[in-house]
Amino acid sequence: MIINHPLLGPRDSAEFVYLGAAELMNRPDPETASADDWHDYAYLRDNPAGTHRELWFHEGGDRSILIVTRDTTTHEISAVELARRGAPK
Amino acid sequence: MTQKNRLDGGQIDRNTTLNFTFDGKTYAGHPGDTLASALLANNVRLMGRSFKYHRPRGPLTAGSEEPNAIVKLRSGARQEPNTRATTAELFEGLAAKSQNRWPSLAFDAMAINDRFSNFLTAGFYYKTFMWPAAFWEKLYEPIIRKAAGLGSLSMQADPDEYDKGFRHCDLLIIGAGPAGLNAALTAGRAGKHVILADEDFRMGGRLNAETLNIADMTGADWAAHTVAELSALPNVRLMPRTTVIGAFDHGIYGAVERISDHLATPPTGKPRQILWRIYAKQTLLCAGATERPIAFENNDRPGIMLAASLRAYANRWAATPAQRIAIFTNNDDGHRTAQDLHTKGVKIAAVIDTRPDAPRSHDYEVLRGAQISDTKGRLGLTFAEVTLSDGSNRTVECGALGVSGGWNPNVHLTCHQRGRPTWDDTLAAFVPGGTLPPGMTVAGAANGTFSTHGALKSGADAARKALGIKGRAPAVPDAEDAPITQTPFWYVEGCSRAWLDQQNDVTVKDVKLSHQEGFRSVEHLKRYTTLGMATDQGKTSNMGGLAIMAELAGKSIPEVGTTIFRPPYTPTAIGALAGRMRGKEFHPTRLTPSHFWAKERGAVFVEVGNWLRAQWFPLPGETHWRQSVDREVTATRASVGVCDCTTLGKIDVQGTDAATFLNKIYCNGFAKLAVGKTRYGLMLREDGIAMDDGTAARLAEDQFVVTTTTANAAKVYQHMEFVRQCLMPDADVQLISTTEAWAQYAVAGPNSRRLLQKIVDSDYDISNEGFPFMACANITVCGGLRARLFRISFSGELAFEIAVPSRYGDALMRKLMEEGEEFDVTPYGTEALGVMRIEKGHAAGNELNGTTTALNLGMGRMVSKAKDSIGSKLSERPGLNxxxxxxxxxxxxxxxxxxxxxxxxxxxxxxxxxxxxxxxxxxxxxxxxxxxxxxxxxxxxxxxxxxxxxxxxxxxxxxxxxxxxxxxxxxxxxxxxxxxx
Incomplete structure (x- = not known):
């Protein structure tokens, strides 16, 4: 696969490490979250056949973490953003 | 040696003779020959034995789709089994051997299997070796393993090198036939970056195999002229001998280039093959088409070949398998073979055409509406039995038989992203479907455009469209433009031992049996009968099997569907996939700055991650590792020892929020750590399990140096970047791994301070008062060299860790040894390190094993309740407490x-x-x-x-x-x- 890095342009996915679903960015608020919230955050992931937002770490590059929106059935990538620009809604 | 079946003409260099051997016998051929063409020219039709029944076999084709002429090439360590004689380029001294026969190709003891064929039908293994279950491992499996497989490996290490490389282009063209060449010309003249790859050593595709003209020259000459023009274009890269094996995501293609398979040995410094990863903005597939056979009784005898392959041997290689040849066809293409062979002086015994209205010829006899009912000839074809249109029989004497059942477009690469081909009724063949790999278009015969003119035009048009080339299209040179209709004719009625898949010995009868026993989906059919498996992956056999399956099921072929085509397109050497990642080069070996010093001391090394670390340092007289390790431990605890701990991960954390950041990643608190102090830190995973431990030294208000365990260095860094970028994006904190930048040594033992005092510059007070336990500082050593000093201990002794820039690591170790002589300083390795940490009760990888919590580790109270940190919440779960x-x-x-x-x-x-x-x-x-x-x-x-x-x-x-x-x-x-x- 080729990931179109927002800063560096198209890069081979072999330079990246997959970190999992982008929901990992939505860490529960430690002040208000319930035990269930923490359980869901730690253990539950969607496994969609289709669009999936996920984190890719550019370990062999500039060390940016990217949010890649990828179709799991075709590997088509429709969006790439820098994770530190903000958590997904 | 005479080449009895060598004809006139051809694209071979008759001025040079190449000597080669097949099963020990010497033959002669010419540059431009393949092993198969040279053997045919030498009147050798028998080249192998079939997989299951050990039936005598000769080549069926003249290309990479070959199922039968599978041989062992070369000898010794370079011996390579299961290579296709039809693609092996001839070179001086080539030694080839037939396979799957004993004691000889002409007399094979295992041919007895053919007599028992009634028992060896589809599903034989599944039915026979079921019970008793205990027999499987001890009896059945060893016997099957012994009998299975065609060629054998040399059992020696591959002496050749393989490489990998990367290439980029605007347009990748796969296949250099008329469509591919004209596409390359169009794109190349427009200044685009083009890669033209072809599996053959001579570009031109079918143009080299035909006598058809393009404009005022022969097709082969036009191909040669075009290749010459393309070679002169700096923006066009020609890659002959290169098979594109797979279409992967986002326009990435895998291609194997055979650099030196056509030479006796690779030239010094050259690899045997290169696996290219080609990044193509657009791709044009011009892979051509494969002729399909017709199944009839005993259609597998040496000499029975695809008609267009016979034509290719005659026109390109000036070789024929026999001097008297018959043709069996259901379409006009078979007649083209008859005409070309006749022109070359080969006697055409008859053209047997299934069509009652087949065209007649003045040059040879055409038997209209006739079919072949059987053949004769044990080690090679001698007679064909023909049933004429009136039902009478006739025996036709012939040494070879060309079979033509029409053409199948080579759609394989269009399906590598799970696309499915679609059925074209006029062609009675599958053509590329609607869902192609992104960026791919298809032209020429691969797209069902079979005429030469059509191929030239579609190649140019597709290249213009793919690249957005504007302006008037250049004229397409004059070429044959015969309309094509293909009427399906898959097999002769009433045949049973009629081979569909010659490599796997799957007959029409086996497919019928499979249907009868309920294995009716194409995927089941493939696995139950083995139709379409092995080295040729059914390139000549799948369609016949599908057609019979469809007929039995009362469905159409598109309803039955195809199995999925997967990479690689043709068999690929494991060595090419491995490239240089072999043996010690499988992963990088990392050496610490003291490595060569340790080697001089005779250290025994152990791999830790990618690192080589000294495990212990044996002294003369020590015969057992325990003697060395016990001595190292005792000496360190008694006086002073030095251990290289460079391999620990060292991460520099800087920024005004550095302390806040550490508070988040460590379960214990760091906000109040004073500058000049170090603290042990335990990192949890979010689920509350311990991940890693280490120390964080506060060198300045806004700078910490964090250490990780050797094995987890990369993982911890990744985790820290995740927390920084994904959970704390607004924090002012920066990370960088400095593991390689600093050489770091543990100096441990009661005399460690006295040793260090000899090298630490006198400006720095490292007394117990001036530099107490857990202190850290930027210092200088040896008269001004910048260094970092930490008073931390893994051994439980008075100890320090001292770090200097890596390039001084070797010098510092030697200095420590020299200055430590008076204390009997002892270098120690990872074993002694391990013994001392167990004696002290420090946790390491064995304890931080992915199942243990802070509580388990006796550090439950370290998990701060005063703040939120990664894992703190879930570590409170009742189940963990x-x-x-x-x-x-x-x-x-x-x-x-x-x-x-x-x-x-x-x-x-x-x-x-x-x-x-x-x-x-x-x-x-x-x-x-x-x-x-x-x-x-x-x-x-x-x-x-x-x-x-x-x-x-x-x-x-x-x-x-x-x-x-x-x-x-x-x-x-x-x-x-x-x-x-």
Missing amino acids: EADALMQVGLRPVDAGDKVTAGGHLMNATGPVDAKHDQGYVTSAAYSPTLGSMIGLGFLKDGGNRMGETLRLVSPVTDLTVKVEVVSAHFVDPEGERVRA
Whole structure:
């Protein structure tokens, strides 16, 4: 696969490490979250056949973490953003 | 040696003769020949034996789709089994051997299988070797393994090198036939970056095999002219001998270039093959088409070939398998073969055409509406039995038979992204479907455009469209433009031992049996009968099988569908996929700055991650590793030892929010750590399990140096970047790994300070008062060299870790040895390091094993409640905090001579020994020279309250039962006086 890095342009996915679903960015608020919230955050992931937002770490590059929106059935990538620009809604 | 079946013309260099051997016999051929064409020219039709029935076989085709002429090439370590004689380029001294026969190709004992073919039908293995079950491993499997497979490996290491490379282009063109060449010309003249790849050593595709003209020259000449023009274009890269094996995501293609397979040995410094990863903005597939056979009784005899392949041998290689040839066809293309062979002076015995209205010829006899009912000839074709249109029979004498059942577009690469081909009724063939790999278009015969003119035009048009080339299209040169209709004719009615898949010996009868037994989906058909498996992947056989399956099921072929085409397109050497990642080069080997010094000292090394670390340093006279390790431990505890700990991960954390950041990643607090102080830190995963531990040294208000364990360095860094970028995006904190930038040594033992005082510049006070336990500082050593000093201890002794820029690492180690002579300084390795940390009760990888919590590790109270950190919330889960939770303890054998084994389980002193009564397990064990016995660390239920209890340590695997006493994990200096001395 080729990931179109927002800063560096198209890069081979072999330079990246997959970190999992982008929901990992939505860490529960430690002040208000319930035990269930923490359980869901730690253990539950969607496994969609289709669009999936996920984190890719550019370990062999500039060390940016990217949010890649990828179709799991075709590997088509429709969006790439820098994770530190903000958590997904 | 005469080449009895060599014809006139052809694209071979007759001025040069190449000598080669087949099964030990010497033959002659010419540059431009393949092994198959040279053998045919030498009147050799028999080239192999079939897989199951050991039937005599000759080549069916003239290309990479070949199922039969599979041979072993070369000898010794370079011996390569299962290569296709039809693609092996001839070179001087080539030695080839036939396979799957014993004792000889002409007389094969295993041909007895053919007599028992009634028993060896589809599903034979599944039906026969079912019971008794116990026979499988001992009896059936060894026998099957012995009988299976075609060629054999040399069992020696591959002496050749393989490489990998990357290439980029605007347009990748796969296949250099008329469509591909004209596309390359169009794109190349427009200045685009083009890669033209073809599996053949001579570009031109079918143009080299035909006598058809393009404009005023022969097709082969036009191809040669075009290749010459393309070679002169700097923006066009021609890659002959290169097979594009797969279409992967986002326009990435895999291609194997055979650099030196056509030479006796690779030239010095050259690899044998290169696996290219080609990044193509657009791709044009011009892979051509493969002729399909017709199944009839005994259609597998040597001499029976695809008609267009016969034509290719005659026109391109000036070779024929026999001087008297018959043709069996259902379309006009078969007649083209007859005409070309006739022109070359080969006698056409008859053209047997299934169509009642087949065209007639003045040059040879055409039997209209006729079919072949059987053939004769044990090791090669002698006669064909023909049923004429009036039902009468006729025997036709012939040494070869060309079969033409029409053409199948080579759609394989269009399906590598799970696209499915679609059925074209006028062609009676599958053509590329609607869902192609992104960026791919298809032109020429691969797209069902079979005429030469059509191929030239579609190639140029597709290239213009793909690249957005504007302006008027250049004229397409004049070329043959015959309309194509293909009427399906798959097999002769009533045949049974008619081969569909010649490589796997799958007959029409087997497909019928498969249907009868309920294996009706194409995927089941393939696995049950093995149709379409092995090296040719059914390139000539799948369609026939599908057609029969469809007929039996009363469905159309598109309803039955195809199996999925997957990479690689043709067999690929494992060596090419491995490239240079072989043996020691499988992963990088990382050396510490003191490596060469350690090597001089005779150190024994151990791999830790990618690093080589000194495991121990044997002295003369030491014959057992324990002698060295015990000495290193004792000497360090008695005076001073030095150990290279460069491999620990070192991460520089800087920024105004650095302390806040560390507070988040460590479960214990860091906000209040004073500048110039170091603190032990435990990192949890979000689920509350311990991930890694290390130290964080605050070198400035806004700078920390964090250490990680060697094995987890990359993972911890990744985790820290995740927290920084994904959870704390607004924090002012930056990370960089400096593991490679600093050489770091542990200097441990009661004399460590005195040793360091000799090298630390006098501006710096490292006395106990000036530099107490857990202090850290930027200092200089040896007269101005910048260094970092940490007063931390893994061994439990008074100890320091000193770091200097990596390039001074070797010098610093030598200096420490030199200055330490008066203290009998002792270098120690990872074994002694491990012994000392067990003696001190420090957790390491064995304890931080992915299942243990801070509580288990005896650090439950370290998890700060005053702040939120990664893992702090979920570490509070009831399940991780039960009253009898596992706690880390020390273990000593009651009898000092007994063995303590890591991995052993703990059981109560009495009672049953089973999983239900399990009390815990041992994680680390070592012989402690300090205590004079083996000791262990382990996790024990409610371990904190069971000091002094006697347990049984059991290891049923090694039949061990030892009485052990539960003790504090801090075997040495439990009060920590030494580290503070």
